[in-house]
């Protein structure tokens with residue numbers, strides 16, 4: 001179970017290079033930094049055996065939220081818990097309970113897919129035998145058998161994603177977090193991934209959280225959706241509830257109404 005409570009995070013904007021008089025003034029008086037409010041208040045509760053989608057347009061703050069969940073940096077405010085473990089207080093404990101598929105897959109190109117998976121298992125404290133047995137199970141679940149003993153150098157986007165996902169799941173974590181997992185995948189690879197996520201949540205009782213900006217993805221997969229817009233969670237519910245809440249028949253229209261309310265006012 002994952003619980004994110006009102007997290008916020010801002011970044012210092014890289015300063016534009018000052019020129020002429022501006023540069024001279026900047027030498028004497030350092031200009032105040034500009035801040036980018038990447039996340040201003042995102043909350044989410046994701047239960048076990050369910051797929052929860054973080055749906056938002058580009059730049060809404062999805063990746064930043066998931067990076068805080070993965071302990072890559074701390075929120076400026078708010079709190080994140082994984083199975084009751086506070087990510088800031090015990091990031092190792094929280095990470096041990098999560099399998100994270102980030103935007104960069106970072107496989108070792110000289111190792112085979114199996115070696116990549118087993119190596120990661122060893123880093124998670126598994127015995128070689130246990131990691132190898134698990135790589136077998138995952139190669140079945142993710143349909144990796146054909147390529148599991150090939151070096152990952154030269155893998156297609158889909159093969160890379162599946163190997164990275166297998167690696168993230170090697171320690172059989174109770175919580176699975178994926179950042180835009182279908183990016184760059186073709187229709188068959190997307191279907192295979194969806195099917196795997198369904199098995200993980202519905203049959204194995206995992207808590208699955210994934211971010212996306214693709215409406216269809218959410219309609220096909222999610223038990224619960226959290227809509228994020230401009231750094232804040234603005235709505236949550238099932239697809240049917242969000243359609244009902246906005247009085248829209250199509251989910252795309254419901255999403256636009258929730259994420260960009262100003263567009264509705266302009267249209268009115």
Ligand SMILES: Nc1ncnc2c1ncn2[C@@H]1O[C@H](COP(=O)(O)OP(=O)(O)OP(=O)(O)O)[C@@H](O)[C@H]1O
Pocket residue numbers: 011012013014036037038039056057058059060061062063064065213
């Ligand atoms: N390290 C950083 N430094 C400065 N700004 C950042 C940093 N990381 C994110 N941002 C900004 O924060 C905002 C939210 O970014 P984020 O990557 O979380 O959005 P997103 O919802 O994942 O978008 P996308 O769907 O396009 O990947 C954006 O405006 C982005 O430019």
